[in-house]
Amino acid sequence: MAPTQQPAQSPVPSRVPSRTKGRPRSAAADQAILDATREALAELGWGGLTMGHVAIRAGVAKTTLYRRWPSKNELVVDAVASLFDELAVADLGSLQADIEDVVAQFAAVLARPESQAALLAVFAEGSRDPQLRQRIREHIVDPQKVLVHQGLAHALARGELTAEADPVAGAEQIDVIFDTIAGAVEHRMLVIGEPVTPRWIRRFSDLLLNPGLYQSC
Amino acid sequence: MAPTQQPAQSPVPSRVPSRTKGRPRSAAADQAILDATREALAELGWGGLTMGHVAIRAGVAKTTLYRRWPSKNELVVDAVASLFDELAVADLGSLQADIEDVVAQFAAVLARPESQAALLAVFAEGSRDPQLRQRIREHIVDPQKVLVHQGLAHALARGELTAEADPVAGAEQIDVIFDTIAGAVEHRMLVIGEPVTPRWIRRFSDLLLNPGLYQSC
DNA sequence: TCTATTCGCTACAGGTCGTAGCGTATCTGG
DNA sequence: CCAGATACGCTACGACCTGTAGCGAATAGA
Numbered sequence: 001m002a003p004t005q006q007p008a009q010s011p012v013p014s015r016v017p018s019r020t021k022g023r024p025r026s027a028a029a030d031q032a033i034l035d036a037t038r039e040a041l042a043e044l045g046w047g048g049l050t051m052g053h054v055a056i057r058a059g060v061a062k063t064t065l066y067r068r069w070p071s072k073n074e075l076v077v078d079a080v081a082s083l084f085d086e087l088a089v090a091d092l093g094s095l096q097a098d099i100e101d102v103v104a105q106f107a108a109v110l111a112r113p114e115s116q117a118a119l120l121a122v123f124a125e126g127s128r129d130p131q132l133r134q135r136i137r138e139h140i141v142d143p144q145k146v147l148v149h150q151g152l153a154h155a156l157a158r159g160e161l162t163a164e165a166d167p168v169a170g171a172e173q174i175d176v177i178f179d180t181i182a183g184a185v186e187h188r189m190l191v192i193g194e195p196v197t198p199r200w201i202r203r204f205s206d207l208l209l210n211p212g213l214y215q216s217c
Numbered sequence: 218m219a220p221t222q223q224p225a226q227s228p229v230p231s232r233v234p235s236r237t238k239g240r241p242r243s244a245a246a247d248q249a250i251l252d253a254t255r256e257a258l259a260e261l262g263w264g265g266l267t268m269g270h271v272a273i274r275a276g277v278a279k280t281t282l283y284r285r286w287p288s289k290n291e292l293v294v295d296a297v298a299s300l301f302d303e304l305a306v307a308d309l310g311s312l313q314a315d316i317e318d319v320v321a322q323f324a325a326v327l328a329r330p331e332s333q334a335a336l337l338a339v340f341a342e343g344s345r346d347p348q349l350r351q352r353i354r355e356h357i358v359d360p361q362k363v364l365v366h367q368g369l370a371h372a373l374a375r376g377e378l379t380a381e382a383d384p385v386a387g388a389e390q391i392d393v394i395f396d397t398i399a400g401a402v403e404h405r406m407l408v409i410g411e412p413v414t415p416r417w418i419r420r421f422s423d424l425l426l427n428p429g430l431y432q433s434c
Numbered sequence: 435t436c437t438a439t440t441c442g443c444t445a446c447a448g449g450t451c452g453t454a455g456c457g458t459a460t461c462t463g464g
Numbered sequence: 465c466c467a468g469a470t471a472c473g474c475t476a477c478g479a480c481c482t483g484t485a486g487c488g489a490a491t492a493g494a
Contacts, residue, residue: 022470023460029472046341050450061473066452116344123408124337128262133410141409176401176420183404184397191340191403192358192396193350203393208424239439240491246441267481278442283483 025068032058033065037079038118046076046121073125073132080118081139083109089147095155099205102147103185107196110189120190141182148178180208242285249275250282254296259329263293263338290342294349297335298356300326306364312372316422319364320402324413327406337407358399365395397425 036057040049051072055062069075087109090101109115119140126133152174155161164170184204188194253274257266268289272279286292304326307318326332336357343350369391372378381387401421405411 021462021468023462023472025471045344051452052450062451063453063474064472067471070452072451117341120337120341120344124263124334124341126410127333127337127407128265130410137409172416172420173424176417176424179405179409180397180401180421180424182408183400183402184393185400186408187400187403188396190344191399192354193344193347199389200393203389204397207390207393207397238437238493240441240493242440268483269481279482280443280484281441284440287483289482 029058029060029064030068033060033068033075034079034082037075038083041076041079041118041121045117046125049076051075073129074135076118076125077122077132077135077139080115080122083112083115083118084140084143087144087147089150089154091154093158095151095158095160096205096209098151098154099181099208100201102151103181103196103201103204104198106144106182106185107189107201110185111195116190116193144182145174145178148181149174152177177208246275246277246281247285250277250285250292251296254292258293258296258335262334266293268292293335294339294352297332297339300329300332300335301357301360304361304364306367306371308371310375312368312375312377313422313426315368315371316398316425317418319368320398320413320418320421321415323361323399323402324406324418327402328412333407333410361399362391362395365398366391369394394425 033054036054037049040054040057044053049072051065052062054075055065065075069078087105090098092098092101110119122132122136122140126136152161156163164173185196188196188200250271253271254266257271257274261270266289268282269279271292272282282292286295304322307315309315309318327336339349339353343353369378373380381390402413405413405417
């Protein structure tokens with residue numbers, strides 16, 4: 001109902017930009033609100049999280065929330081997106097090691113108790129709100145896809161892979177690889193609720209990299 | 218808050234059993250309510266679905282809903298549980314064809330708009346409710362895992378695969394394969410919201426079955 | 435017929451979202 | 465140093481939704 005036309009700001013989560021004249025917004029309030037949102041989300045889930053509760057927990061008036069985020073949806077997405085800020089890609093010398101490292105990092109984030117309820121709640125809302133889904137893609141999914149892209153670039157530089165001739169086909173292949181990696185971890189941790197162990201990671205990378213299913217190779 | 222101790226009834230969704238004396242409950246009302254729930258879920262999503270709206274749509278009083286289901290959550294779970302009943306495994310002559318068929322079936326179910334909102338909402342609730350997560354595993358996840366199991370058995374019978382010597386390792390491998398297949402489709406359709414096309418399915422099965430990543434084969 | 439149960443209807447309490455208005459606090463430009 | 469502009473906390477509010485209660489009427493078995 002109240003579309004934000006502004007392109008999303010990565011480092012500064014607040015929405016409506018401050019004018020240069022009056023009292024500036026409190027950055028500490030921003031952080032306190034996001035922290036309180038993550039905590040409440042972990043404890044109560046999407047349905048149990050209320051804006052009033054977040055405001056009290058952050059030591060802030062409820063109206064302050066609505067001055068910065070137009071709705072509960074936007075606030076929760078920003079709070080969840082910050083969970084994935086630390087992800088980085090390594091260059092461990094082999095494609096399998098790199099993949100296993102990315103999977104382990106992703107799994108570590110999803111293992112945090114606040115991540116599971118929060119992510120699923122946000123995904124669920126996104127299924128009926130295309131704008132929210134777009135924001136999920138930009139803030140959560142795309143940064144992770146970059147990791148796969150970089151990992152494959154490393155492997156390419158090491159000569160482990162040969163590049164796809166067609167760039168379109170290459171992009172498609174990266175999409176499928178990313179869907180597979182992200183989806184497997186999400187399914188195991190978010191849907192089934194079982195841990196991603198080193199043993200599972202090894203089996204998964206074997207499945208991806210070795211002709212483990214086809215024995216005729 | 219109000220746990221139903223009754224073991225879930227598949228064919229008859231109503232909860233509190235009718236006594237043998239008075240006016241019996243209308244079976245048509247049950248069906249109308251479930252249908253209306255699925256339709257409303259498709260149009261409005263979990264958050265937009267209201268019990269009052271479902272009642273009007275079903276031509277039923279709101280109190281009638283609460284006489285049969287203790288809460289909105291239970292009603293939606295029942296309404297969506299039947300979506301996965303039709304899944305079956307084929308024997309199309311090759312492992313790749315079988316996998317592609319399973320993926321296509323799974324994608325077809327997840328393509329229905331009511332499935333996306335409902336499934337994600339139920340998953341989200343399951344992340345904080347171990348009992349609900351257990352029901353999800355039994356009613357949704359495990360039946361799908363059987364498909365992978367059967368497909369691999371077919372491939373084994375055709376000689377495309379050699380069995381794992383250790384049965385424990387074999388079970389682990391099946392788990393990983395299932396996590397990978399289910400997760401990839403779920404991620405693409407539920408999280409990102411992009412369609413699973415035949416082209417994507419082909420690329421995915423290639424990734425699983427052929428040494429597509431490692432070019433040194 | 436008698437009795438138990440369901441049905442639709444209306445009303446209601448409790449809670450939440452998001453907004454409006456007010457006085458006060460804080461920062462910047464002149 | 466002062467005036468304008470903005471953020472802040474507070475209270476109140478309308479609209480909506482969940483889930484319950486009570487009422488007459490309808491529908492079945494005994």
